[in-house]
Amino acid sequence: MALQPEVLWYAFIGCLVGTLVGMLPGIGPLAGISILLPLTFGLDATKAIVMLAGIYYGSQYGGSTTSILLRIPGEAASVMTCIDGNAMARKGRAGAALCISAVGSFVAGTFGVVMLTLVAPPLAVFALRFGPPEYTALLVMGLIFLAYMSTSSLVRTLLMACLGLLVGTIGIDVMTGHFRFSFDIAELGDGIGIVPVAVGLFGLGEILATPSRRVTAEVIRPRLRELLPSRDEWRAAAWPIGRGSVLGFVIGIIPGSAHIISSFLSYALERRISRTPGEFGKGAVAGVAGPESANNAASTGAFVPMLALGIPTGPVIAVLMAALLIHGVPPGPTLVSDHPNVFWGFIASMYVGNLMLLALNLPLVGVFVNLLRIPYAYLYPLIIMFCVIGVYEVNNSIVDVWIMLIMGVLGYALKKFRFDPAPLVLGLVIAPIFEMSLRQSLIMSDGAWMIFLQRPIALTLLAASAGLLALSAIGAISRRKDWRAKLAQPEAVEKL
Amino acid sequence: MMPKLMAGLMMVFAAFVVIGAADSPPLSSVDWSDRGHAALVLLITAGGVLAYRPLGFLIAMALLVFALLVLVERRNVLIAAGYSIGLTLFAYWLFGKALKSPLERGLLWF
DSSP states (O other): OTTSHHHHHHHHHHHHHHHHHHHSTTOOHHHHHHHHGGGGTTSOHHHHHHHHHHHHHHHHHHHHHHHHHHSOOSSGGGHHHHHHHHHHHHTTOHHHHHHHHHHHHHHHHHHHHHHHHHHHHHHHHHHHTOOHHHHHHHHHHHHHHHHHHOSSOHHHHHHHHHHHHHHTTOEEOTTTOOEESOTTOGGGGGOOOHHHHHIIIIIIHHHHTOOGGGSOOOOOOOOHHHHSOOHHHHHHHHHHHHHHHHHHHHHHTSSSSHHHHHHHHHHHHHHHHOSOGGGTTTTOTHHHHHHHHHHHHHHHHTHHHHHHHOOOSSHHHHHHHHHHHHTTOOOSTTHHHHOHHHHHHHHHHHHHHHHHHHHHHTTTHHHHHGGGGSOHHHHHHHHHHHHHHHHHHHHTOHHHHHHHHHHHHHHHHHHHTTOOSHHHHHHHHHHHHHHHHHHHHHHHTTTOTTHHHHSHHHHHHHHHHHHHHHHHHHHHHHHHHHHHHHHHHHHHHHHO | OHHHHHHHHHHHHHHHHHHGGGGSOOGGGSOOTTHHHHHHHHHHHHHHHHHHHHHOHHHHHHHHHHHIIIIISOOOHHHHHHHHHHHHHHHIIIIIIISOOOOOOTTSOO
16 A cells, blocks of 8 residues: 555655754654644545654654754754764765765664564563653763763763753743743743754854854865765774664664664764764764764664554654544554554555655755855855754744853853863663653652662663773773873882 | 652752863863864854844845855955845745745835
8 A cells, every 4th residue: 555656655755844844954754744733634544654754754864964964953863973974074975975865864764664563562562561760860870871881081081961951941830830040031931942952062162163264265076986985984884773773773762862862872872883973063974974874773673662552652642643543543552453554554654754865865966066056155044044943933932042152152152161061961862761751760769769670671771880980980981090090100210 | 749850850960070081181182273263153153043023034034144154254245245135045945935934024024
């Protein structure tokens, strides 16, 4: 059924709109799906869900384009791609970065769909065993894992993550209804959005730190073979794509902003195991291949609980579920048996959709790369304008734009003092889930923190976190000993 | 609880950063040569944001891009004017017409 021309047509519309939506900062897949949802009322359930799902995973492809070319994360999950993707572009490898991103996304998306088909039921059952203490422990482990994997200081990474968590507490306390740190500004009652923070830190902060005189005026005219990755670059991308696919899919099953978290973890993992960690931040292929694969695999994995159990893993999936319900198809354990045409049609369309996205994005690489031929002095005002419009359009709030400006200044300062801003964004993303899980856990245990040690899965996760911290501490101590030993050598020579 | 917990952890981690400060390069090694550019870009962008609602999307954004090109980049005034007007009109078409995002009208009727 998915190969019928009509269904393919709607899959194509979804993929195209999703790619465009992903490219534009401030207009995420949630807005795109919500805007197009009413248009699906006249369609049958299969076509509707195929089109809307196409927007979702299409946006993961599109978000990487602006990340690589303009260092503006088009979509929150593309934040990590900004770092090395844009660095590759500045080295004249924009086409290669875009290709690797597209192919990595395709491979990961296809892998995710195959896994979705094979392992959806048992994996979804395991994810159901996660209660609030397990979520809390998982998020703690995720943050510590990220900090451990970072080759920069673990303490600095955790400091930035805690800052992000603190910023995430601004707004209405969902449990008590009190306003926190809103300073009587009504817009702050909803909290600080991810888009103004990410665009400010990565987009505006970079512009503030880059006067046009520092950017080469040479107009790069890439030849066709320069648009494609070299053999070495493909080789460097292969394993990160594989690892990112697996990591992303596993994390995608767990409710929360999994596609964002998965890209952070993938980046940290690749940087940690790389033989050339110093390349990260300067155009490392693995820094693009891994996160882009992870976020695509995670966005596919997010469908597992929705299809198998009827549980939304995030707001976008929730809207997709609403679309199914509107069409009289309740997602959940009975979906496969009662509406097999919808379930299998949806699965099959994802295979086709991934091919469509690859076909859409690869030929357009040359078109996108031409954006870089615009002199930087004319390019960055365009970027600033798009940032202002994109951030404003999220909530029609000028306060968000002011937040973006403040974050731009912060991003500039962090760059100067060599703090990594990415953990701040991660902390902001997981803050609501983390706080809710923590407080629910303490409510369950009447305030006893021992609950985290009394549940096996939570205990295992926290033990792993403690192990990572211990490993990091041992590493830091041994480095200090080396430093002192080296310092003692001149003294020893002098004594002799 | 959460804000206190995070603030407490931040103080602990900040203390570790301070303790390890001796291993870091000195503050004087930080390059601030771009601070003038950063301040000017920030000021102009803030001006554009302040003018966004009163003047509207078309006027405020065109003035923002024009000011950046002329005051920061010292480009030719005519070229800057043409570029800023063209860019703003393109953005108006993309966001206002194609994506149907509501844009601030300000002084204009559209």
